[in-house]
Amino acid sequence: MTLLVADSLDIRIGDQRIVEGASFAIEAGRSLALVGASGSGKSQTCLAPFGLSPAIVQGSFRLDGEELVGAREARLRHVRGCDVGFVFQQPLTALTPHLTIGAQLREAWTQAGAPRPSRAEMAAALERVGLHDPRERLDQYPHRLSGGQRQRALIAMAIAHRPKLLVADEPTTALDAMLRAEIMALLGRLCDEEGMALLLVSHDLAAVADNADAVAVMHAGRIVETGPTRAVLGDPKSDYARALIAASPRLDAPPPALGPIGAPLVEARQVSVSFARPGWRRGRLLAVDAVDIDVAEGEAVAIVGGSGSGKSTLARAIARLGPIDAGEVRWRGEPLPPRKAMRPRDRAGLQPVFQDPVASLDPLWKVRDIVAEPLRRLRPDLDRMAVAARVEAVLAEVGLDPTLADRRPAALSGGQAQRVAIARALGPGPAMLLLDEATSALDVLVAGTILDLLAELQKQHGLAILMITHDLAVARRLCHRIVVMDAGRIVEEGPAERLIAAPAHPITAKLVAASR
Incomplete structure (x- = not known):
């Protein structure tokens, strides 16, 4: 009927x-x-x-x-x-x-x-x-x-x-x-x-x-x-x-052509993060448990896992965007300062791009001001004219029409807003991008163009990428290596092609099956 x-x-x-x-x-x-x-x-x-x-x-x-x-x-x-x-x-x-x-x-x-x-x-x-x-x-x-x-x-x-x-x-x-x-x-x-x-x-x-x-x-x-x-x-x-x-990203697509990998860039050792238990319960919840992870220059590494596995918490701890209870993070061989002691040059080297592009942009600012803001704070060597020129250059680099510079986020599509967020991250000239579910809120056509853009930018600038995603097909399209987390620990890691073709841990096998 x-x-x-x-x-x-x-x-x-x-x-x-x-x-x-x-x-x-x-x-x-x-x-x-x-x-x-x-x-x-x-x-x-x-x-x-x-x-x-x-x-x-x-x-x-x-x-x-x-x-x-x-x-x-x-x-x-x-x-x-x-x-x-x-x-x-x-x-x-x-x-x-x-x-x-x-x-x-x-x-x-x-x-x-x-x-x-x-x-x-x-x-x-x-x-x-x-x-x-x-x-x-x-x-x-x-x-x-x-x-x-x-x-x-x-x-x-x-x-x-x-x-x-x-x-x-x-x-x-x-x-x-x-x-x-x-x-x-x-x-x-x-x-x-x-x-x-x-x-x-x-x-x-x-x-x-x-x-x-x-x-x-x-x-x-x-x-x-x-x-x-x-x-x-x-x-x-x-x-x-x-x-x-x-x-639509597929696990059976031909392997991507990825750029070369250089010297060690980020070395995180025994990173642990905990949070106070909510409500009346006492004690703390261990979200990340003594994790080691490395990222080299020009290397794209994906951290994948289920919701609540600790992916974003680990990445934010490494980038000094969130708390860290224990462990050490080294940047080009030198200890990275604690979150409150991060210097402009430290922040400039590692820039984030978040999941919801519109929510991550100030709704009251124009695009040109959004992209210029980190330059004014993190690049004191640039004068006003140099900042304006840099804003124009990175907007062109991410494929945005110059006329969009005077728009506010509400007047942008999801794909345009994410390109603005990427331009803002590129402005200070980072060595590494932190992508926290940067395409999950976008439809397949727009997400595909954003992934293509990120792959091209990675090759042009030799960028390292630490990608947080729950989609193995997306990780495979951009990343050299995949790290699988569950319950705050790394349960498996390895080259993307090998890990997807022959998962060794049950959690990885479930992720592969769910992504096919």
């Missing part, structure tokens, strides 16, 4: 047409994935017909035979509360921070008129979506859960009222490879058990290939290709679908 039908769907925001003539259908118990680059109209297609966007919707969007285009807000609110469940990209922002998981699950459970659930029923609902210690989770607030745990809790809330349709808008983008696979498998299992239809928005083609029955490829607001998933991804007919597939 066909549950959802979109026919000639048009969506506008102001004078801009976001979606044009979109048509697709989903049967009960089946799944359809909308894929495409950022700005292609995927999320608006899923959200606007349900009244979750200020957009104007025209055409037809029928759920179980009921037309939603033109429906009153009261009716749409009823549909959202009774017939549809929503799983969003960022579970931390989708959940109410001052309410416990139990309170939010109870609200979702009763919004369709169901009786108030017992504590045992709610615990069983959390256990069903794979949350351990479900009774304890009921009393916790969202910030006390990991990203994967929050997403599982959000899924439990989305299906608590037994909806006919589940809408999942980029539900795994912020998760590591193993969690992505688990969450996608969970969504598929729940749809099979409940007979729900699934409308999935994703730019993760590997996840779509394994978990969606059909796929619709969107570009510039139009559906350019649709059909069974294996047919579309295995033999795409449109140029745009072929470009999407080609841009």
Whole structure:
């Protein structure tokens, strides 16, 4: 039975047409994935017909035979509360921070008129979506859960009222490879058990290939290709679908041509980092446990592992951006000063690029000021004219139009904002870049261009790179060597090709399997 039908769907925001003539259908118990680059109209297609966007919707969007285009807000609110469940990209922002998981699950459970659930029923609902210690989770607030745990809790809330349709808008983008696979498998299992239809928005083609029955490829607001998933991804007919597939990093792609490796640059020995346990519990949580790691001049090293494995904590300790309890870090043979004693020349040599490009840029500053700021602080040898010239040079080097220099971050696309962040890091002339999930928030086409840019910059400048990522395919595309972490320790390391081809540790094997 066909549950959802979109026919000639048009969506506008102001004078801009976001979606044009979109048509697709989903049967009960089946799944359809909308894929495409950022700005292609995927999320608006899923959200606007349900009244979750200020957009104007025209055409037809029928759920179980009921037309939603033109429906009153009261009716749409009823549909959202009774017939549809929503799983969003960022579970931390989708959940109410001052309410416990139990309170939010109870609200979702009763919004369709169901009786108030017992504590045992709610615990069983959390256990069903794979949350351990479900009774304890009921009393916790969202910030006390990991990203994967929050997403599982959000899924439990989305299906608590037994909806006919589940809408999942980029539900795994912020998760590591193993969690992505688990969450996608969970969504598929729940749809099979409940007979729900699934409308999935994703730019993760590997996840779509394994978990969606059909796929619709969107570009510039139009559906350019649709059909069974294996047919579309295995033999795409449109140029745009072929470009999407080609841009997706793959473990079976030809090995990249990487630059030469020089003398030792960073030598970290017995690095340990701990944090005070949250809440009423006493003691400290050991996040990084006596880790040794080296990076040479011109070498790209990836630190991979699951969420909470200590990847970012280790990298921030090495770069003096975060705390360190014990251990030594040497830079070109000399001890690197503690965080508060770092000199301008130390900071200039090791520059970071963070995961969320827009959030890492000051929203009130123009691009030229954002790029100039570290130059003024870290390069006192440059006068005003030299700073301006350097800003212009690095913006050109990262492929940005000079006219963007007077824009603010809100007026940039995700890819443009990340190029600005890279330009800011390049300005002081570093010997090493720290990339903390620098492409995970971007769609495959944009992420591919950023990786190509980083590879080119590495070769041109002989840059060393310390990359934090949960995607082995991304690590392989850029890095000479891969270091695998779990529970604060390095469990395996080696040349990228060898480690992926023959993983020795079970954690590495799981990461490889999840990335294929």
